Amino acid sequence: MSSIDFKNLNIKVPSPIVEVKTSLLEEKDLQLFIKREDQIHFEISGNKWRKLKYNLIHFFQNNFKQVVTFGGVFSNHIYATAAACYELGIPLIIYLRTDKIDPNNPTLQFVQGKNAQLICLSRESYREKDQAEFIHKIHREWPNSFIIPEGGSNHFGLKGTEEIMAEVKVQLSSLDIIALPAGTAYTAAGIISTSSTNQKVEVFSALKGLFLQSVLHELVEDGTKNWVLYSDEYFGGYAKVDQTLLNFIDWFFHETSIPLDPIYNAKAMYYLFENIKNGKYSRGSRMLYIHTGGLQGITGYNYMKPDNRILIDY
Ligand SMILES: Cc1ncc(COP(=O)(O)O)c(C=O)c1O
Numbered sequence: 001m002s003s004i005d006f007k008n009l010n011i012k013v014p015s016p017i018v019e020v021k022t023s024l025l026e027e028k029d030l031q032l033f034i035k036r037e038d039q040i041h042f043e044i045s046g047n048k049w050r051k052l053k054y055n056l057i058h059f060f061q062n063n064f065k066q067v068v069t070f071g072g073v074f075s076n077h078i079y080a081t082a083a084a085c086y087e088l089g090i091p092l093i094i095y096l097r098t099d100k101i102d103p104n105n106p107t108l109q110f111v112q113g114k115n116a117q118l119i120c121l122s123r124e125s126y127r128e129k130d131q132a133e134f135i136h137k138i139h140r141e142w143p144n145s146f147i148i149p150e151g152g153s154n155h156f157g158l159k160g161t162e163e164i165m166a167e168v169k170v171q172l173s174s175l176d177i178i179a180l181p182a183g184t185a186y187t188a189a190g191i192i193s194t195s196s197t198n199q200k201v202e203v204f205s206a207l208k209g210l211f212l213q214s215v216l217h218e219l220v221e222d223g224t225k226n227w228v229l230y231s232d233e234y235f236g237g238y239a240k241v242d243q244t245l246l247n248f249i250d251w252f253f254h255e256t257s258i259p260l261d262p263i264y265n266a267k268a269m270y271y272l273f274e275n276i277k278n279g280k281y282s283r284g285s286r287m288l289y290i291h292t293g294g295l296q297g298i299t300g301y302n303y304m305k306p307d308n309r310i311l312i313d314y
Pocket of ligand 1: 182
């Protein structure tokens with residue numbers, strides 16, 4: 001097989017773009033569109049499909065025997081990779097950042113249901129997973145494996161994310177602002193590289209701190225691109241969720257019928273709306289938010305916090 005059979009996977013691209021309206025947007029005279037990457041596929045959703053696509057094509061073109069990948073126990077990447085590999089008949093081994101497998105964890109239940117083989121790594125060993133010695137060990141244990149890094153963040157992943165703006169260019173004209181969340185910043189790099197110089201890309205990190213700035217400088221060589229990175233200062237960093245964020249998820253769903261995951265999209269959208277409230281964007285601007293999916297994170301969150309659940313349908 002030299003390319004993925006899209007029909008078998010039932011991947012829906014181009015993902016649709018919808019306009020959302022709220023009284024704040026009206027008051028500030030802004031138009032906000034959302035690219036529903038979350039609707040690409042129920043299980044292989046959002047930027048996860050974009051990042052897997054060329055990795056999987058490479059897998060088939062080179063006759064590898066299995067895929068090996070990595071992730072945390074609630075990772076959107078392991079969820080999507082397990083679903084894609086299962087549909088395509090690819091054996092999958094996942095190295096997990098955990099000492100033991102919680103049999104009730106819904107993400108792990110899902111990936112096991114897709115026949116993925118799970119191997120636990122302590123936090124210390126997990127940190128060494130990208131080092132040559134560990135990679136050799138994987139190839140010894142699993143000969144002829146194709147290794148997809150955590151989050152699908154490699155040059156194949158980047159190539160896939162560059163297709164998002166190619167779709168947007170056909171779907172929407174004259175955009176001023178493009179906004180999206182970031183974890184490794186590979187999706188943001190793909191968007192920035194393919195944006196026009198008169199557009200500004202607002203990147204909202206799901207992590208505290210601005211270390212992704214150097215990643216973006218490295219991945220986006222074109223210095224004429226206009227982008228800014230925001231740190232997750234208010235919520236305090238990766239996977240930190242408070243009542244303000246939960247209320248925002250409810251409010252946004254109520255206003256737009258669009259679900260947001262608590263780890264990436266709810267935070268990015270929250271910060272985008274804070275910027276809007278603070279008058280950061282010129283009146284008349286046309287803005288596009290890229291919804292990167294990850295909605296299974298709601299199930300993971302609800303499992304961890306059964307007394308303070310996110311009660312939206314997705
Ligand atoms: C739903 C979702 N949105 C955004 C991101 C961040 O993407 P990236 O790592 O390319 O910055 C991820 C994963 O890392 C994700 O799962």
